[in-house]
Amino acid sequence: MYYRRKIDDYLNSWKADPAHKPLIVKGARQIGKTESIMHFANDNYENVIYINFVLEKKYMQILADGYDVESVIKNISLVNPSFKFVPGKTIILFDEIQENPDVATTLKAFKIDGKYDVICSGSMLGINYKKIHSNSVGAKTDYEMYSMDFEEFLWAKGYSQEQIDSILHHMLENKPFNENELSIFKRLFLDYCVLGGMPDVVKLYIETGTFSGTLDVQEQIRLDYEEDVRKYAEGLDQTKIISVYRSVPAQLAKENKKFQFNKIEKNARSREYTGCIEWLIDAGVITECNCLQFPELPLKGNIEESKYKLYYPDTGLLVSALDEEAQEDLRVNKNLGVYKGALYENFVAEAFVKQGLGLYYYKKDNSTLEEDFFVRTQNDLIPVEVKSNNDKSRSLSSMIKNENYSDISYGIKLGDFNVGHANDIYTFPYFCAFKMKEYLKKKDL
CATH class of the missing domain: 3.40.50.300 (P-loop containing nucleotide triphosphate hydrolases)
Known part of the structure; x- marks a missing residue:
């Protein structure tokens, strides 16, 4: 089919x-x-x-x-x-x-x-x-082209465009989902996070009605990616390329998610690995999130090239790279600890890339001020925070209130909660991330 x-x-x-x-x-x-x-x-x-x-x-x-x-x-x-x-x-x-x-x-x-x-x-x-x-x-x-996004996953599950577009309407109208809507979309979203968007994985899940065998397919895809390194990486250290690819999941679990070469090999230097990262990006198996020098527009001319975060472009492959039990842990929301935030952050990065949005973040030196992502409209820079708990968003509030950040007038928070708005912060459930580009475009009209 x-x-x-x-x-x-x-x-x-x-x-x-x-x-x-x-x-x-x-x-x-x-x-x-x-x-x-x-x-x-x-x-x-x-x-x-x-x-x-x-x-x-x-x-x-x-x-x-x-x-x-x-x-x-x-x-x-x-x-x-x-x-x-x-x-x-x-x-x-x-x-x-x-x-x-x-x-x-x-x-x-x-x-x-x-x-x-x-x-x-x-x-x-x-x-x-x-x-x-x-x-x-x-x-x-x-x-x-990318692997299936959440909307394509919902199509595969048989949901109509009208049902899917209702998510955007809730966002634009600042209207909370009812309990039934929220429960169903959250469950579908968790299934998608576990599976990712690789067509062979999604097809197996839909045809069997279970997750049985999907982990094996995901692991084989990751092995195939590593085999491509051995086949196509000419003139580069293939072992280093594979080491970078394998280190991404562990580095995302760290509180400081900036990619660090010394986490791969003691005394490793960036010049030894820069070509390896570029190779993996060109191959489409990792994505790069650039660090802003200062949270202001424009974005592309405002990056600090020595600082970046790396993500997997398919969260399902990221989950499959963890313990074998990680799929079940994510579905029932247990045993993930710090990794829960990393997984949802990776999903948001994946959703943004698949919409054609660039990936940017900010972390102020010698300060706790940091933001996971930034998106923009014609005139506004919007910080986006991905929350794995219900703690207060101090950095987000600080950026909105601080006159030094003149391009920022409001922020967006994605987490395990309903649609809402308070103190110039719009809150949305995680699963709304795939509609972010449409939301920003229509919100500005």
């Missing part, structure tokens, strides 16, 4: 645009890229030409006679004469193009020719993307 994804609407809009360019879909492995692209292709084209450069090495020489459309199609047809190339009714799918990045050089020719639609994708595309980008400047459109 195919589960609806957000890329579906994007692909339909892409096809409907008469000026559309060849498309490159980027993202980590096993997030559902190929399945979604094939679903779209089979529904919209008479002829689907699918070429996977990992599984079908026989196609590696299709550029032997040049990058023009006629030569490429001739060589594809020599390998597989059953393929039919009918102008206006054919789509060509180049998968795993990180194995053959020169294919991107043909995209300009396909764009000018205009007879065939082309989509490229790859599980490790980010690693070779500089080369791919330089070979196809101005001739392609990029789309960043």
